[in-house]
Amino acid sequence: MIFATEADYQFFRDALVEAASKHGLQIHAYVWMTNHIHILATPLFENSISKVFQSVGRKYVQYFNRTYQRSGTLWEGRYRATVVNSEQYLLKVMRYIELNPVRANMSQHPVEYPWSSYAYNAQGARV
16 A cells, blocks of 8 residues: 555645646546546656656655654555657546546546546636
């Protein structure tokens, strides 16, 4: 488990927003599940993705370990990245990401899941 409480999601969100802004990563879609995350993003620089995930990973794992009095790694391995090279594939990836909570039976409709970009992308809600 990588998120146990709402405070965990909020800490992760804040760390991600800060790192993405600092290292040039534009986030288009996301979902943060209890045991994994998906992010669809465009790097503005060659090392944007690695710098963002290094920064967020370090900060969040320290927070999580301190909060839950544990030690060690939180992530199973290095992040995986795939190039999205067409608009059609981009929309499929966004749909896959934002429907993740529905497929996992965590919500009936993606708008009900608070830790996803669905409400922003589909309904223009403020994030």
